[in-house]
Amino acid sequence: MAERQLLSGDEAVALAAHRCGVSLASGYPGTPSTEIIEAFAGLGGRAGWAPNEKVAVEVAIGAAFCGARAMATMKHVGLNVAADPLFTVAETGVDGALVIVTCDDPGMASSQNEQDSRRYAIAAAVPMLEPTDAQEAHDLFLEAVRLSERWKVPVLFRMTTRVCHTQGVVVAAAEAPPAPPIVYCRDIPARVMIPANARPAHRRLRAKLAEILAWGEAGTLVREHRRGRRMGVVANGVCVPHALEAEPDASVLQLNLIHPLPIERIRSFAATVDALAVVEEGDPVIEEQLLAAGIRVRRRPEMYRFGEHDVPRVRRLLAGEAIPDPPRPRGKPPQLCNGCPHRTAYDAFKGLQVYAAGDIGCYSLGALPPFEAMDTLVCMGAAIGVGLGMRRVLPDSEARKVVSVLGDSTFVHSGITGIVEMVYNPPPTGHVVVILDNGTTAMTGMQEHPATGRGVAHDLIGRVRLEDICRGCGVQHVEVIDMHSAGASLPAKLAERLACDQTSVLILRRPCLLTVKRLRELEAREAAGCGQEGCCG
Numbered sequence: 001m002a003e004r005q006l007l008s009g010d011e012a013v014a015l016a017a018h019r020c021g022v023s024l025a026s027g028y029p030g031t032p033s034t035e036i037i038e039a040f041a042g043l044g045g046r047a048g049w050a051p052n053e054k055v056a057v058e059v060a061i062g063a064a065f066c067g068a069r070a071m072a073t074m075k076h077v078g079l080n081v082a083a084d085p086l087f088t089v090a091e092t093g094v095d096g097a098l099v100i101v102t103c104d105d106p107g108m109a110s111s112q113n114e115q116d117s118r119r120y121a122i123a124a125a126v127p128m129l130e131p132t133d134a135q136e137a138h139d140l141f142l143e144a145v146r147l148s149e150r151w152k153v154p155v156l157f158r159m160t161t162r163v164c165h166t167q168g169v170v171v172a173a174a175e176a177p178p179a180p181p182i183v184y185c186r187d188i189p190a191r192v193m194i195p196a197n198a199r200p201a202h203r204r205l206r207a208k209l210a211e212i213l214a215w216g217e218a219g220t221l222v223r224e225h226r227r228g229r230r231m232g233v234v235a236n237g238v239c240v241p242h243a244l245e246a247e248p249d250a251s252v253l254q255l256n257l258i259h260p261l262p263i264e265r266i267r268s269f270a271a272t273v274d275a276l277a278v279v280e281e282g283d284p285v286i287e288e289q290l291l292a293a294g295i296r297v298r299r300r301p302e303m304y305r306f307g308e309h310d311v312p313r314v315r316r317l318l319a320g321e322a323i324p325d326p327p328r329p330r331g332k333p334p335q336l337c338n339g340c341p342h343r344t345a346y347d348a349f350k351g352l353q354v355y356a357a358g359d360i361g362c363y364s365l366g367a368l369p370p371f372e373a374m375d376t377l378v379c380m381g382a383a384i385g386v387g388l389g390m391r392r393v394l395p396d397s398e399a400r401k402v403v404s405v406l407g408d409s410t411f412v413h414s415g416i417t418g419i420v421e422m423v424y425n426p427p428p429t430g431h432v433v434v435i436l437d438n439g440t441t442a443m444t445g446m447q448e449h450p451a452t453g454r455g456v457a458h459d460l461i462g463r464v465r466l467e468d469i470c471r472g473c474g475v476q477h478v479e480v481i482d483m484h485s486a487g488a489s490l491p492a493k494l495a496e497r498l499a500c501d502q503t504s505v506l507i508l509r510r511p512c513l514l515t516v517k518r519l520r521e522l523e524a525r526e527a528a529g530c531g532q533e534g535c536c537g
């Protein structure tokens, strides 16, 4: 009998990727996607954290150009960072398989915005699949690999928080598609996107998409749950089980193929029911396409664009009610841990009344009481650019109060180009960048990154040094402050750098409290000459 395992959607994707011989998985941490890379590595797969999502996708493209099966993983906003390679690899196509997993966060449990990745599939003209639970996450991932190999296109694999993190029983497929040999075949016209090659490549992509649509219309990625005819519901992702439970008499058309949308299957389904509604989280992506295709569908009140759905909410939606959601129970506001090294920085910011152009990480909590000492948060890496913009337009006395503050993982992700901008276009007052180097990616669960010098399994690999990057870029003053021994000097040091007209980077170094034990154990093992986790106590 096939083995039954209790897995989350993320783990089920990792299992499927491992079973079908994905040769390389590259990702950048981000809730709710992070566990895919960790679980894939735990199964013995070759996986690495990339400095950011763009690089993760590029690495996976390189592997797929060689005929390998490759996967890149990220949260929804990561796809913005990776959008540049995505749009062009859609046109070059791949030789092996390329599956890009993007995990959306409707309701923003842990994100800076609520964007809907389905728009990317339409804009980049790539197929997108979406599972409704963990078993489907496993099965559909294998389907995504087959699809990518058959049409030589990248496939977007979308999941949302509930599917990523909800556990379910998963039975691994008896047979995964056997992995093809990894061989690099030169194909300059297909891979070098100078305009003369890109023009036919765009036409090839559109032709592939038309074939995939015909395949999708006839295939198994649309499933009918036939019940009554009074109401028909078209749904995707976690909305499928919600709709099935919320309206026991409604027939439900489950879409696993999100793009290209199998519109004729939906039209046929619509003809069999008295009224049609769409249940989807996020933007009305399906609803808009049905309306554009002339399919009569009940329009969803605007309030359902926001937040996650659950069964009672779907019941209200299907009843056409637009009453506000019941208030959510108030939880304890998040706070920096007691003893968190970031606290010292925010005490100093508060004391000096600086304007802190901030960024995303545990240190974003510096915007909340008791500190209220971070002024902006836009997207990863924006701290430096935003701070420089403020410095350039404010009068001198005000400009001197501006500090850019970001974490070490965020700096490597997308802060480095900000440093280049600071050196290239220095404001007349200079500028001060503070890097909170706690030696981890704390916010998403303590992942390693290039400046920690450790890999997914915390093993020693290559390392980049933040101070070398800043000095190499030409920053006038770069200083590492050991916050264990010299934290008390920070306010005076900060005041000194704010007062001078130079470009400065202060790297405040002290490990995140929650990684100290792990770090000690790793270092002890390494000193004993054993790099293996779990080997020496």
Ligand SMILES: Cc1ncc(C[n+]2csc(CCOP(=O)(O)OP(=O)(O)O)c2C)c(N)n1
Pocket (backbone or CB within 6 Å): 028, 029, 030, 031, 075, 077, 078, 081, 111, 112, 360, 361, 362, 363, 380, 406, 407, 408, 409, 410, 411, 436, 438, 440, 441, 442, 443, 444
């Ligand atoms: C484009 C993008 N990718 C990933 C994330 C998820 N994320 C939020 S903050 C963060 C990094 C936090 O690490 P660091 O900057 O070192 O700060 P720390 O939490 O350790 O204080 C990540 C990966 C995101 N918000 N946006």
Ligand code: SF4
Pocket (backbone or CB within 6 Å): 335, 336, 337, 339, 340, 341, 342, 362, 438, 442, 443, 512, 513, 514
């Ligand atoms: S997890 Fe680490 S970085 Fe985050 S608040 Fe706690 S001590 Fe600070």
